[in-house]
Amino acid sequence: MALYLVQHGKALSGGADPGLSDDGKADANRIATVARDYHVPVAGIIHSGRKRALETALIYATVLGPGIPVEEAPGMGPGDDIASFAAGLDLTHNRMYIGHLPFMEKLASYLVAGETARPVFKFQNAGIVCIDLNQDTGTPVIIWSLMPHIQ
DSSP states (O other): OOEEEEEOOOBOSSSSSOOBOHHHHHHHHHHHHHHHHTTOOOOEEEEOSSHHHHHHHHHHHHHHOTTOOEEEOSSOSTTSOHHHHHHTOOTTSOEEEEEOTTHHHHHHHHHHHSOSSSOSOOOOBTOEEEEEEOTTTOOEEEEEEEOSSOO
16 A cells, blocks of 8 residues: 555646646656556555645546546645644555655655654656555555656
8 A cells, every 4th residue: 555646647738727838748647657557556556636736646647547537636736734734644545645746845854854854755647655654653655656767
């Protein structure tokens, strides 16, 4: 059982709440396809409510399989409180969370290192970071990632 963190796909430029660009849609579809082919078990997808996060969530839900519920959750905006949001997470339910930077990177840092100031992973648009509990220590660790680009 795990938690999957995703930064939304690349967005169009301009506008208050832009949707995904063609590249953003293609990257999300490609990474979702790889996740499906690896049989990543996503039981539900939660997004921030912004258009680019919702569009990314819908692509992932469509590719990963029928019946995966997609829902909006408050508290996932770029500047929202990490500790408050993290307090409600359960790493045993195979949920995917799709949001924005710097929130997603800070959430990963908070879960893995217990603080938000030191990054533990460099996110990419539409990439997945999988966090699960270490079987020996019971603490969250990054166990794999799927990224659109090798940098």
